[in-house]
Amino acid sequence: MSLSPGDVSIVESTRSELRDEPLPPAMGQVGCLGAVAGVIVLVGWPQLLEAVPALSFFSPFAMLFAFVGIVGGPVMLMFGGQSGRQASRAAIEASLRVFEDPEAERDEQLRAATVLLTRAYISQGPSTDRMIDTDDAKGRIGDQIDVVLDVERYLAEQYGDWPVFLDGISDE
Helix, strand or coil, X not given: CCCCHHHHHHHHHHHHHHHHCCCCCCCHHHHHHHHHXXXXXXXXXXXXXXXXXXXXXXXXXHHHHHHXXXXXXXXXXXXXXXXXXXXXXXXXXXXXXXXXXXXXXXXXXHHHHHHHHHCCEEECCCCEEECCCHHHHHHHHHHHHHHHHHHHHHHHHHHCCCCCCCCCCCCC
């Protein structure tokens, strides 16, 4: 089975919608920067006060900034990148539920397959992570796997998207 022009239209519009609403940005790098800035202020403030004593009025603010950076930076580093991952997991879960519904129409399945494949990988920061357990997903998709594979082939041919389910499956 392959995609009809109408199917391609649905896939393209869904992909366009996903590109117009990107995942929330990872804020972990900001946390790292905040921690470094806090340490620099904490260590450098006394030397700056010796050079410019008039800045002593700003000491409480500088120490507050240093404290927030040193304490909040690592927290943001650890948890700041999770919102995009959570949004991706939620989109994948919603897509898989469509395939579990025996009354789902082909249009819904095509949209769900596009969302599933587009959100299968997340690139935020220095690495790209796979957000989907393909074995579990195949079990939940069931007999509609052909729809997902057709959409995946199309996205791979048109945009060079990374393989999700076709990884290790040879074409006949």
